[in-house]
Amino acid sequence: GAVxxxxxxxxxxxxxxxxxxxxxxxxxxxxxMFWYRQFPKQSLMLMATSNEGSKATYEQGVEKDKFLINHAxxxxxxxxxxxxxxxxxxFYICSAFRVNTEAFFGQGTRLTVV
Amino acid sequence: xxxxxxxxxHVSVSxxxxxxxxxxxxxxxxxxxxxYVQYPNQGLQLLLKYTTGxxxxxxxxxxxxxxxxxxxxxxxxKPSAHMSDAAEYFCAVNDAGGTSYGKLTFxxxxxLTVHP
Numbered sequence: 001g002a003v004x005x006x007x008x009x010x011x012x013x014x015x016x017x018x019x020x021x022x023x024x025x026x027x028x029x030x031x032x033m034f035w036y037r038q039f040p041k042q043s044l045m046l047m048a049t050s051n052e053g054s055k056a057t058y059e060q061g062v063e064k065d066k067f068l069i070n071h072a073x074x075x076x077x078x079x080x081x082x083x084x085x086x087x088x089x090x091f092y093i094c095s096a097f098r099v100n101t102e103a104f105f106g107q108g109t110r111l112t113v114v
Numbered sequence: 115x116x117x118x119x120x121x122x123x124h125v126s127v128s129x130x131x132x133x134x135x136x137x138x139x140x141x142x143x144x145x146x147x148x149x150y151v152q153y154p155n156q157g158l159q160l161l162l163k164y165t166t167g168x169x170x171x172x173x174x175x176x177x178x179x180x181x182x183x184x185x186x187x188x189x190x191x192k193p194s195a196h197m198s199d200a201a202e203y204f205c206a207v208n209d210a211g212g213t214s215y216g217k218l219t220f221x222x223x224x225x226l227t228v229h230p
Contacts, residue, residue: 006157032216043204043220044158093157097216102148103208107157 003027004096006106013084013113021079021109023094029074030096034103035067038091050077084113116141116207120221128229133177133192135224137205140186147188148206148218149179158204164188175199200228 003026013019023033031052036044048069049057056069066088068080077096081088089112095103121136139145146165150158162173169181179190188205205221 004157009155034217043222044218046217046219049217091155095158095216095218102146102160102163103216103218104160105150105158108155110155 004094004104004106006094006109008109009107010110011112013111015085015113016083018080018082019084019111021081021092021094021111023077023079023096023106025075025096025098025104028096028098030077030098031074032097033071033077034095034097035069035077035079036093036095038093038108040091044093047079081111084111086113089113116145116219118205118207118219118221120203120205120224122224123222124225124227126227126229127195129197130194133190133195133199133226135190135203135205135226137179137188137190137221138186139188139205139207141207146208147179147181148208149173149177149188149190150204150206152202152204152223161190161203195226195228197228197230200226202226 005024007022033050035047037047038044046059047062050069050071052071052074058064071077091108093108094106097103117140119138148163149161152158161177162171164171164181172178177192202223202225204223206218208218
């Protein structure tokens with residue numbers, strides 16, 4: 001099946017700093033990628049839809065200025081958590097949608113803000 | 115709006131026993147339905163999906179699910195549980211077609227425990 005690579009798998013950062021997470025589709029072009037957030041023992045909640053060459057579409061309640069999404073190419077989307085705080089600590093997962101098939105998920109990124 | 119309800123946040127079975135994980139959905143259009151498995155600190159792996167056609171869908175690792183439109187259900191089953199099946203399972207729905215194609219709504223997840 002298609003491969004989606006997410007990097008880094010784990011990151012620890014200090015409060016107030018920014019962290020960038022990359023999501024790459026390795027063997028197909030993804031015009032659309034999705035970013036999810038998963039709190040401990042909870043389900044995945046969609047944060048935003050990332051569209052190549054245009055602005056991301058954010059779900060209600062998600063701060064677009066805090067969670068910056070860039071989808072500059074057909075194989076790469078990045079999520080930057082700006083001015084991170086401990087409450088931003090979570091598991092972030094991306095998925096890349098392949099037309100006429102399904103969404104393929106990255107391995108996830110465990111963010112810990114200290 | 116679409117939604118997914120997984121009945122039972124925890125399911126415990128003995129090795130070799132039947133696995134049944136329940137999923138009900140609501141959708142305003144014919145849905146695409148998915149089951150994913152997640153191991154600790156990992157991403158999601160697709161077990162199986164229903165899009166169109168045969169309502170009984172077979173997936174990987176011996177899992178299968180049946181789409182029942184009249185019951186708005188898509189329950190996941192496996193005849194005989196293995197220890198390696200212990201994980202968290204998510205049911206998800208996607209409205210077929212339209213601008214939301216590929217965007218998934220997930221259920222709350224069910225943690226499956228398998229006892230020796």
